[in-house]
Amino acid sequence: MIDKLEFFIALANEKHFGRAAEECGISQPTLSAAIRQLEDQLGVMLVQRGSRFQGLTPEGQRVLEWARRIVGDARTMREEMRAARRGLSGHIRLAAIPTALAMLSRITTPFQERHPGVTFSIVSRNSLQVLSMLENLEIDAGITYLENEPLGRVTTVPLYAERYNLITAAGSPLSDRDNVTWREIGDLRLCLLTADMQNRRIINRHLTEAGATAHPTLESNSMIVLFSHVRTGRWASIMPRNVAKSFGFPVEIRMIPIVEPEAHHLVGLVAPYREPFTPLVSALLHEARVLVQDEEL
Structure with missing residues (x-):
């Protein structure tokens, strides 16, 4: 039954029979047959079917919770026995x-x-x-x-606690400061992480609380992309201090603590x-x- 539960989890994750079968390394008919066998064994319908996957039934949602628990425990057992035989x-x-x-x-x-x-x-x-x-x-x-x-x-x-800095090129607005406030950086030409990132939601909240609003002219889900644009001297960014230090900024890039409030998460x-x-x-x-x-x- 463990294999069938793993197939069921894959189907719930992928929400598509073909992609779930590919993820499991089996054919789609094999996956479909396994799900039907699981339904027969449990005596309930797990999947709402039509011409394509239409979601899980209420019973399927509950079985999914059990499946994750059982499969997780089975994997733990296998790992523990493997570690006992030949080390971690x-x-x-x-x-x-x-x-x-x-x-x-x-x-x-x-x-x-x-x-x-x-x-x-x-x-x-x-x-x-x-x-x-x-x-x-x-x-x-x-x-x-x-x-x-x-x-x-x-x-x-x-x-660790994430603490935020204005990252900007020397000679740009506010670059000569020892610290800046959230309100002051609201009008800068910013490049920031995309809105689906919690870091961006945190930044937006602190700016709003300070009476400012972020209007970034560039967004990315990559810190490397943000850093590369800061280096041009045309953009500034808001980055956690530990991330900024990891890039090894050259002397022409300033890392200025943001205060009022000095936020940490x-x-x-x-x-x-x-x-x-x-x-x-x-x-x-x-x-x-x-x-x-x-x-x-």
């Missing part, structure tokens, strides 16, 4: 908000040195996508904001709320806690 090994899938990508190497590097049999894949996603992927078992852990918006049932390890590691954790996730949580103890991020 396997693959960790991570998703992180764009402003946290620069610090991930401070977790993955010492982790991989301690456990050379472990590999990583890392994708950039917004905060809502990180939580959705975690719930759908598409990732093992994520890095996102721990405040502002609901997290659901997750295990968290706070890592907590970012941390999130993992499924499950006991026991998989050996990989347990080791990852431990690595994050060690980092917090040893370093000030």
Whole structure:
């Protein structure tokens, strides 16, 4: 039944029989047959069918909750037995908000040195996508904001507080200041993250509270894109201090603290709320806690 539950989860995630079958590495008829067999075993309809996938039935929604729990526990058991046989090994899938990508190497590097049999894949996603992927078992852990918006049932390890700076070229407006206010930067030519990013929603809120409004002339979901435009001297941006430092700004780029208020928002590691954790996730949580103890991020 575990395989059928995994197929069912894939269908719920993809919302399309063909894409779900491709994700599972099987044919569409095989997937459809497995879902029907699962329905027969449970005695309920799970999927609303027509010419195409039309969603889950109320019973299907409830079975999905059980499926995620059962499949998660099965994966944990398999990982634990593999670790007992040959030590910690396997693959960790991570998703992180764009402003946290620069610090991930401070977790993955010492982790991989301690456990050379472990590999990583890392994708950039917004905060809502990180939580959705975690719930759908598409990732093992994520890095996102721990405040502002609901997290659901997750295990968290706070890592650092995001603090904001105006990033601008020398000689541009406000570049000679030791600090600037949120109200003052509202009229600058800004390049910012896209509106679907929680970082952007945080920035918008602080500007609004200060009586200003952001009207960026360029938006991107990539911090590298923002930085490259700041370097032209034609744009300014608002970036967390830790991200700005990671770029190694040349002397002609100024990093100016934003005050009134001097805002900060907590970012941390999130993992499924499950006991026991998989050996990989347990080791990852431990690595994050060690980092917090040893370093000030």
